[in-house]
Amino acid sequence: MNKRFVLFDFDGVIANTEESNARYFEKALASFDIYLSEEDKHKLIGTKDTENVIRLLSRAHKKVTLEELQLKRKEIGNTYENSDISPMPGLISLIENFREKGFKIGIVSSTSTRLIIIALNRMKMINLFDAIICGDMCTKGKPDPEGYKKAMSLLNAKPEECIVFEDSKVGIHAGKMAGAQVVAYRGSGIAQNVEEADFAIDSYEECKKILDEITI
Template sequence: MNIKYVIFDFDGVIANTEESNGNFLAKAFNEYGIRFTKEDMYRLIGLNNSSELQGILNRASKQITMEEFMETRKKIGNTYENSKIQPMPGLIALIVYLRDRGIKMAIATSTSTKLIITALNRMHMLPYFECIVCGDMCDRKKPDPQVYQKAMEYLSAMPQDCIVIEDSTIGITAGKNAGAYVIGYGGSGIKQNREEADLIINTYDQCLHKIIEILNGCDK
């Protein structure tokens, strides 16, 4: 492998947002008497799909429009702007190592640009990334590879030169469909099927060691 680029998902990879996201969603659904379950949260991980949200809204005793629900969500707040948010343990050490080796980095996420830029600013992480591709910049969502293909295009990268780091089943599929080597990261603690990944790790210390092995293999 001739690794020149690493592309990160955001939620559950850069920051452990998924449980917090679920809690904010639960508060919004509760406004309409809807119980938001763990199964609902797991099903939504990695998705930016209004039809899934609408399916949950259909449990309400009265009809609720998506516009009404989104306004409620806005009033309640969100993880990226309103909660404590910090990088995953060990992530900064990995990023610094990659940067020092001249490897370019990007983010490819289904979450909206406004929220991702806000979160990265709060964590002082924007300077690390050559490009950021968000869900509202794409017309096709994961597991479609478009978000990763756009990141590769902006990086002027060939798929075989890229590592993708993902935590969700559909994100891993998207990375594989884009032609990248995919690392399935389990550090968020959310159970996901990561069997399709080329490599499965649970900490960024493990990830750093594996990437060092891969890069040393490239140098031989």
């Protein structure tokens, strides 16, 4: 069946936020004498796993609650509001190309609605999307497919009509479990396991070369 819908993750796919996000998060944790290993960082990419954060907080010498961490993070700031943020190279051209072909475009992110909307407005991209599903709109985060299924429902899309762009292992799995064809984007600078994806690209310019193949 021909593809008619494209769903993008946000962090590491629309904007290169993941390294900046990690720095802000590390700074908040460090105020409680908690420090992240490389393995910790990879486990946090692409998901809103509260249990994983609670495990990190258990390393503190004194008890630290999620609420205390959130207050500290608000005090320190975040990528979406406080850092330079811009779309990935070639992304806007790719989206415009899809739209010219009649595709509907959506976002499925684990990040909160408020921050995603702020970031999209700062990048002047809000009008490029027909549906936006964020982490606080779902009861289950990636790798669960709930977010992708919600976006498909909003767009009245069948899974086999959808292309998903993801960069993380958990996001790729969520897209596959939702029944979509998944393209792994490897241009974010953080190497991740993308073996479950149907295709892998290093740039959106490169993606244009395989569009005919993935839209058959």
